[in-house]
Amino acid sequence: MDLRFLAAAPSTVEQAAIDAALTGDGRDQLLPALHAANDAVGWISEGALNHICRRLDVPPAEAYGVATFYSLFSMEERPRKVVHVCVDLACKVNGAEALVDAQSEFVVRSPCLGVCERAPAALAVEAGVGSEYLMPEIPLPQRGDPGLRLLRRVGVVDPRSLDDYRAAGGYSALRNALALGPQGVIREVTDAKLMGRGGAAFPTGRKWAATAGQPERPHYLVCNADESEPGTFKDRVLMEGDPFAVVESMTVAAYATGCTRGYLYIRGEYPKAFSLLSNAIEVARERGFLGRDIMGQAGFEFDIEIRRGAGAYICGEETAIFNSIEGFRGEPRSKPPFPVEKGLFGWPTVVNNVETLANVLLILTEGCQAFQRIGTSQSTGSKLFCVSGTIGHPGVYEVPFGATLRELLDLAGGVPDLRAVLLGGAAGGFLRPDEIDLPLTMEDARSAGTTLGSGVVLVLDGTVDVGGFLLRIAEFFRDESCGQCVPCRIGTVRQEEALHRIVRRTGDSQDLVLLRDIGRVMRDSSICGLGQTAWNAIESAIDRLGVRL
């Protein structure tokens, strides 16, 4: 392309950081290159952007459009050290504002950081140095419990050691998969009735069969570790505690669906998970668990590239993630075509959540019959729940599908003065105290008019300002809308404005009419799930919780 670039030049530090980060000269290197510049000096200067554009042959206006899409990138110079303080749901009810006030460094008010069990949360980021959490670690509540399945290795094996992983059963699933053959693996996963754990509960076997059956090559695999739904942190716990399982499960999925390349897309605010996964991928590659002829299987080739997100909830949407990886703005694509037909780089692609893939390892080691014996006939296996809010022992809990919400809350220490539970996340809905005997299954949640979503169980007791909590939900959707379609881009703003008037009692009865009208058009006419669900929680607060606004 004959492009016009800028006159600005990068500093030596910026240029060195960008050049070191590039592993190719394609457009898909744009996001890693922007990260390199921002990580090195704390912001993206004209000179840095221009250098990236020259190296990758990307028009500056487009690169600017991509860089300004992500909230972790600053286009203005700012202090080298910034503290991202989470002001989202779980932290809000646990003293986030006091934590903001207590900072002496430059504060960035952040949406959910995905460490809700340690609320209020803050992540310090220093240019040229790295990131660290400012809260102490807390152990997994159920650590070492013999009943654990998905979490059985978390906090027990060394997450940096492949040998420990293998000694604890690692890579037996892949061995079994190679013996079964791709079709056999898909049959097991289908018969186990595994449903996606990323929020949409789509049958995994069907998705895999549809991709495997596409005659074109290549096929791509994307492991969705963007985990940005407020109140969700289960994938982080899996990635930090059992990173080799993520690598093995991706390898199994790739084998079944005919992918030679996989992308692990992890949100940008997960420094520890990122470093442990990078290590796991490297070690697995060295030891023949990635690359050519994996585990001695002639002709089976697969490798994984990690991509860091940069602060955009929408990039967890299954088509936005493709645009983000390809170096475009993380805007969802219109479906059809579906990812299994035309996904990453236009090729057939499987997208699966981290927890979904973790279940595949269990299915292949114990068999689909044994797997199905856990849970209910429609919701098979066990489920990770992210318990947070005003509760004694927040954390990720694993229970079989069918356990009740009350049992789960009791495991986490119980709530004497329960006001409500937000189930499923900002895109989910509220339950009242008299509804907590709900069995936690996909089907029971659905017939109760709600969803398990990504496993969020956010507890609100009598101390919580429910109006303020709802306003934060509205603010989250306003901030995270990609801006592509009118119902969501403007609707989320109008929703927040109307809710503001209602909560602050400065409006009139028309505001409720407005909310319902806006909610309906967002649900009916938005392009993607973000806009379609942006009104769910607020609607349920009004209709189910009877919140008198």
Next chain:
Amino acid sequence: MTIVDIGLPRRLIEFTVDGEQITVPEGATILSACKDIPTLCYGDTLEPANACRVCMVEVEGSRTLVPSCSRKVEPGMVVRTDTERTRHSRRMVLELLGSATDLSTTPRVSEWMAEVGADPSRFGPDAATVSQPALVDNPLYVRDYSKCILCYKCVDACGDQWQNSFAIAVAGRGFDAHISTEFSAPLPDSACVYCGNCIEVCPTGALSFRREFDKRADGTWDESAQTATTTVCTFCGVGCNLTLHVQDNEIVKVTSPHDSTVTHGNLCIKGRFGWQHVQNT
């Protein structure tokens, strides 16, 4: 509406629109088979962006409404274009747009608003808007983003669909998303080559000729007093069609027919703006 013929014989498929059986060639969109569905981001020379959501229709079996401008017809599809649900959606989309954006120069929008009873003032006087000063940074055309509905058409025309100049892109996110050059540089410092192909496709008047902008500002813009004459550009041998819009013996803007098989409405700086020098006013 005419069905664009791509030259190859195509299989025909049948579907139902508002109770009527219709036959279209395979690959046709719902919109191409329907009359009078309002559109804003759809462009007859561009790939559908399906962003504005004005054209939504009901398709039986679909959980949500469906953008008629981009959804391809499938055999047996049952489509409804005028139901309580589609009208509610259209009313809300137009109200939302009208509450945030200056639609005063968007053709036909007031008629569509009246049809569905849209009232953008419902959101109150404090509703956030995209109001901002117009960007007048070059002698040829003006970017008045208070009128921008973010339809992506200018970006697509400037980028790989036509011009390949890539001077502008969507920047920012959500309600802050906007059309911008890199670091909001003024157009003369950007990659813009002043082909005006973005003005050609802009559905709202956010992009307009400097002459039109000035005339609107001083109250002398009068479309009813204008004539449009299509002629052939004489600057080079390509032979692009130009449509000269003339008011009071003065060329006030230049468009180009979209159905021209050579240019599809696109021109270069000479055809689009060369008359300014010729006219010497």
